[in-house]
Amino acid sequence: xxxxxxxxxxxxxxxxxxxxxxxxxxxxxxxxxxxxxxxxxxxxxxxxxxxxxxxxxxxxxxxxxxxxxxxxxxxxxxxxxxxxxxxxxxxxxxxxxxxxxxxxxxxxxxxxxxxxxxxxxxxxxxxxxxxxxxxxxxxxxxxxxxxxxxxxxxxxxxxxxxxxxxxxxxxxxxxxxxxxxxxxxxxxxxxxxxxxxxxxxxxxxxxxxxxxxxxxxxxxxxxxxxxxxxxxxxxxxxxxxxxxxxxxxxxxxxxxxxxxxxxxxxxxxxxxxxxxxxxxxxxxxxxxxxxxxxxxxxxxxxxxxxxxxxxxxxxxxxxxxxxxxxxxxxxxxxxxxxxxxxxxxxxxxxxxxxxxxxxxxxxxxxxxxxxxxxxxxxxxxxxxxxxxxxxxxxxxxxxxxxxxxxxxxxxxxxxxxxxxxxxxxxxxxxxxxxxxxxxxxxxxxxxxxxxxxxxxxxxxxxxxxxxxxxxxxxxxxxxxxxxxxxxxxxxxxxxxxxxxxxxxxxxxxxxxxxxxxxxxxxxxxxxxxxxxxxxxxxxxxxxxxxxxxxxxxxxxxxxxxxxxxxxxxxxxxxxxxxxxxxxxxxxxxxxxxxxxxxxxxxxxxxxxxxxxxxxxxxxxxxxxxxxxxxxxxxxxxxxxxxxxxxxxxxx
Numbered sequence: 001x002x003x004x005x006x007x008x009x010x011x012x013x014x015x016x017x018x019x020x021x022x023x024x025x026x027x028x029x030x031x032x033x034x035x036x037x038x039x040x041x042x043x044x045x046x047x048x049x050x051x052x053x054x055x056x057x058x059x060x061x062x063x064x065x066x067x068x069x070x071x072x073x074x075x076x077x078x079x080x081x082x083x084x085x086x087x088x089x090x091x092x093x094x095x096x097x098x099x100x101x102x103x104x105x106x107x108x109x110x111x112x113x114x115x116x117x118x119x120x121x122x123x124x125x126x127x128x129x130x131x132x133x134x135x136x137x138x139x140x141x142x143x144x145x146x147x148x149x150x151x152x153x154x155x156x157x158x159x160x161x162x163x164x165x166x167x168x169x170x171x172x173x174x175x176x177x178x179x180x181x182x183x184x185x186x187x188x189x190x191x192x193x194x195x196x197x198x199x200x201x202x203x204x205x206x207x208x209x210x211x212x213x214x215x216x217x218x219x220x221x222x223x224x225x226x227x228x229x230x231x232x233x234x235x236x237x238x239x240x241x242x243x244x245x246x247x248x249x250x251x252x253x254x255x256x257x258x259x260x261x262x263x264x265x266x267x268x269x270x271x272x273x274x275x276x277x278x279x280x281x282x283x284x285x286x287x288x289x290x291x292x293x294x295x296x297x298x299x300x301x302x303x304x305x306x307x308x309x310x311x312x313x314x315x316x317x318x319x320x321x322x323x324x325x326x327x328x329x330x331x332x333x334x335x336x337x338x339x340x341x342x343x344x345x346x347x348x349x350x351x352x353x354x355x356x357x358x359x360x361x362x363x364x365x366x367x368x369x370x371x372x373x374x375x376x377x378x379x380x381x382x383x384x385x386x387x388x389x390x391x392x393x394x395x396x397x398x399x400x401x402x403x404x405x406x407x408x409x410x411x412x413x414x415x416x417x418x419x420x421x422x423x424x425x426x427x428x429x430x431x432x433x434x435x436x437x438x439x440x441x442x443x444x445x446x447x448x449x450x451x452x453x454x455x456x457x458x459x460x461x462x463x464x465x466x467x468x469x470x471x472x473x474x475x476x477x478x479x480x481x482x483x484x485x486x487x488x489x490x491x492x493x494x495x496x497x498x499x500x501x502x503x504x505x506x507x508x509x510x511x512x513x514x515x516x517x518x519x520x521x522x523x524x525x526x527x528x529x530x531x532x533x534x535x536x537x538x539x540x541x542x543x544x545x546x547x548x549x550x551x552x553x554x555x556x557x558x559x560x561x562x563x564x565x566x567x568x569x570x571x572x573x574x575x576x577x578x579x580x581x582x583x584x585x586x587x588x589x590x591x592x593x594x595x596x597x598x599x600x601x602x603x604x605x606x607x608x609x610x611x612x613x614x615x616x617x618x619x620x621x622x623x624x625x626x627x628x629x630x631x632x633x634x635x636x637x638x639x640x641x642x643x644x645x646x647x648x649x650x651x
Contacts, residue, residue, distance in 0.1 A: 008134045010090075011059035012038035013079040016290035017069035021094050025065070025111075028118035032127045056082045060134035063090045063126070066108060071100045073290070074265045088133045092126065191254040192307060193230035194218035196239045197271070198261040210262035212345030213271065213300065217258070220304040222456035222487075223423075227308065230254055231458035231488035249278025253489060256284065258307055267293050273303045294338050333378030333415060333422035340373035344380045351387060357395045363387050378419035385411035385428045389436060393620065398588055401618050405436035416446075423454025427463050435620045440471050440648030451480060458488035462497045469504035470623055471649060477501045492518035496528050499535075504627040508535040530557035537561070538629055542569055556586055560593040564600045564630060575601065588613075592621025596630040608639055615643055622647060 010029065014022040026036040037055045056062060062083025070076040080103060083089035091099055093108040109129065114122050197214035199207045215232050222229040230252050238248050249257055260273040268290065275285040285306055289299045335341055347366030350359050364387040370380035385408040392404035409432050415425035430447035433439045447464050454460030465480035481501045488494045495518035502511035515532045518525055533548035542565060549561035563578035579597045582590060591614035598607035611634070614622060625631060626649040634640045 007035045009035040009059045010061045010063050012063050014065040015070040015073040031118040061088045061090050061130040066093045066097050067095045068097050090129045189255050191228040192256040193235045193252045193254045194258045200261045201264045208345050208349035216300050217303050233491035234488045237490045245276045245281040269293050333419040335374045335377040337374040340370045343370035378415040381411045381415035382425040382428050408432045423450045426450035427460045438647050458484045469501040492521040508538045511535045526554045530561050533561045556590045563597045592619045599633045
């Protein structure tokens with residue numbers, strides 16, 4: 001038998017359409033001495049499903065609110081079935097709706113006449129029914145408080161008493177699922193990180209949708225210039241972490257964490273979102289959204305607005321902003337088509353894998369499918385442009401580059417025409433013009449516009465920083481790179497980019513620290529070891545440079561660095577052997593690297609001949625030519641001066 005001294009706990013099951021009535025009922029049941037658990041208290045993220053299961057098992061009674069809406073809700077039916085199977089179901093009807101098949105052997109208590117008072121006979125009937133299934137005598141009711149409403153409690157204030165042990169074992173949610181009390185508090189009050197929303201649909205193939213939805217919410221928040229929003233790459237480091245909320249917030253340097261989960265069932269989606277205070281680990285705001293799938297875009301906006309409102313105390317309230325559908329679509333390049341959105345998310349998941357040519361082309365096919373479903377989907381066109389650029393850079397033959405870059409530029413320009421305020425499209429266009437077309441002048445306007453529009457986007461800022469560094473605008477490069485690092489401190493790519501900005505300014509010593517940080521995060525990261533070797537070589541640390549080059553996993557950067565190192569070490573034969581191996585293995589795909597080696601060997605004519613050939617073939621290595629110390633022996637030649645001017649550099 002249950003412990004008679006323990007407080008009786010109930011699990012309250014309802015659908016979103018009935019939330020106001022559920023909140024009112026929870027308040028009066030608590031006045032009656034019951035402990036109420038309902039899904040505004042659900043732990044965020046991965047613990048969502050386990051939390052429900054644990055709470056159902058730990059409760060003494062499962063109170064189900066039947067209504068015209070809830071009898072069609074898969075979640076309410078699941079929860080009611082669990083209560084029935086555990087022999088602790090207490091069904092109520094709030095609008096006279098009959099219980100669905102499978103539950104009609106249980107007599108429902110009719111709440112249609114209830115006026116909201118705790119003292120009304122129908123509520124006393126509910127309390128008696130709860131204690132009857134719990135096997136306990138009803139305790140004395142608590143004194144009524146005038147105007148009492150259910151407090152807007154957080155996910156931390158959960159079932160206590162005899163149920164606590166079961167809940168802790170089952171879901172671990174007396175404190176937030178990642179813990180709460182183990183790191184210093186952040187100090188940036190308007191900053192937030194959006195952790196990857198967990199897929200609790202029971203289908204691993206739906207992970208792309210939950211990941212994509214959390215990233216769309218993050219991107220929406222990042223466009224609010226009053227907030228500082230952590231980038232996706234850094235936030236994703238804590239996908240499966242058991243660290244505490246305070247520790248994670250401290251690692252990311254943010255005041256708040258937004259966590260959540262996504263569950264799809266047929267044409268319905270349920271999104272649970274929880275804003276966690278990084279100083280305490282407790283919830284600042286939480287909400288559960290249950291909608292038809294075609295309302296998912298409204299859910300994105302609602303979550304972003306709620307988070308901005310919750311943070312309004314930290315920033316000027318007027319600056320917190322409200323996201324409306326029209327302005328958000330203009331800034332995000334979005335769509336109103338769910339099938340197009342899903343194709344886009346599938347493409348982005350494949351693109352982020354960066355696994356091989358097949359996955360890159362599969363990503364491109366998904367972006368094309370999204371565009372076919374919605375020709376005005378600017379984000380899909382921008383993604384198509386990036387996908388084509390990746391294929392050109394990594395997999396295409398030299399003669400195929402120009403056509404692929406032309407298609408990429410067209411896709412980016414169309415995205416801008418559709419959504420002129422979409423920062424990513426401008427950034428993508430600038431990147432392709434600079435790296436693909438070797439047009440530094442043409443890239444400047446889209447890059448600068450992207451930086452203004454995407455002040456909160458780490459990737460946009462990092463691209464702009466590297467472009468600025470390579471055309472000699474050191475201050476703009478440093479400022480943009482600082483914004484990128486602040487918003488994506490756990491992304492090794494960002495730290496490698498920061499090192500390239502320092503190297504372009506010939507601050508070789510300063511470039512080493514971000515490279516070491518990048519390699520701490522990813523020891524096999526491409527080009528990072530070679531970049532460290534380049535810096536060490538220019539500092540005269542030959543043996544340290546050799547170790548760095550030998551650790552480089554990418555052959556062209558490794559062989560180029562070793563060839564120059566051998567020459568600097570006085571080993572002419574070894575240098576030429578490395579050059580010969582580079583040419584034999586990679587041929588004209590590495591013309592720029594051949595120029596670097598030949599310039600260092602003192603073979604200026606051969607170096608300039610291949611430099612001109614590299615320009616004619618569109619070798620993207622030429623984006624480094626203005627700042628590259630390995631090309632210094634060639635800089636006085638008028639042919640080199642003219643080539644740099646043609647690209648848009650100064651000599």
